[in-house]
Amino acid sequence: MEIEASGSGNAGDAGSSGATAQLGKDDFLKLLIAQMQQQDPLNPADGAQFLAQLAQFTNLEQMVQINAKLDTLAMAQASLSSTAVASLIGHTVTVRGDAVELVEGEQPALHFEMESNVESCTVTIRDQDGRVVRTMELGGCQAGSNEVIWDGCDDDGNRLPAGSYTFSVNGTDAQGRQVEGDGLVTGVVTGVSYDQGYPQLLLGQVRVSLGDVVEIL
Template identity: 35%
Template sequence: MEILPNSLATSTNGAIASSTRLAEDFNTFLKLLTTQLQQQDPLDPLDSNQFTEQLVQFTSVEQQIQQNKNLENLVSLLTAQRDSNAVAFLGKEVMVESGTALHDGTGARWLYELKANAASTKLTITTESGTKVLETDGQTGIGLHPFAWDGKDQFGNPLPAGTYVLKVEAASANGSAVASTVFQREVVREIERSGGEQNLVIGGLLFPTSAVVAVREPTNAP
């Protein structure tokens, strides 16, 4: 999937501005050249070498204008393709790598993957600022595991709606760390444009299409 980089999107405005300046310079140059030819002394005409150099400059400016137009067209095509790619995710169940989830008042859900079997796994939920609100044991087997949180802290007190983060720490029998990754997986129901880019709304949060690591048809399977 091709995603339009921010640098390329930024260059669009630069290309348009540059094209405008070149067009103005082109018109000015053309007027000056025409005036020069009209007012030259018939007894002392413009030197052929000098005239050739001016024609070369004239052609160079014209080519730069055309190149900028081609760049603008290319960026427009890439933008349209990117938007089309984002729309293709609607109704699909996608997975993105993210430990951040939105607690909407009823809790939040994550998936976490262990790269190997572990002897112990600790799951910690924190606020965005890093304050720990819950710590519990997790699954120890290799592979993907769902984790549903009811939105309550360590003492059973309901927590306010907002953004929370799941952290996974797994260790083997000899105490060495077991690699893990946390994901969000939801059916895409909405696409929202932000910062000039189409973003998928997943679990109430915005993710660029480049963040998607897996796509499948909607299912109730974990």
């Protein structure tokens, strides 16, 4: 009674696929030599075709080596970047942003920059839900850095609860044009977090992008 060996063909295919996946430069050269030895003397293969195949394989091998080196370089840069970012912990930095942390019993300073002198300037403070809780009319503001102290109260004079708020600055110059101010946040870096691989600095409860840092004090 003959028993048919089932699955032998599949095993051979798997082995062939594995061997193909492991083909390297030496195997490629052996195949070319074998092809030249088995060619028909009366109808020899085109030499230019062999050269083209060799060139293609060489280019592919070089690209693989370059990619490997780029991966190594990227890993080294990421390691250096993480070390550099971590070294900012404990340092005071100034970053572009609109966040302000209200701490119980304190009156935070709001820093901002104007690109030009303005005749009137309004600072608007909002809570975490986006509601306007305080509006401060400052009069004129100069081009460059400006500062205003917020007493932590709303428009009715009630002390607001501690937490995170945002502020915006808008001014009007002598020609009646609207000028928007850029908020600045100064604080001590208390930690580092990562969002999809990009580092963010923690200034207490405030998260800021590393690219927004304008000064390290």
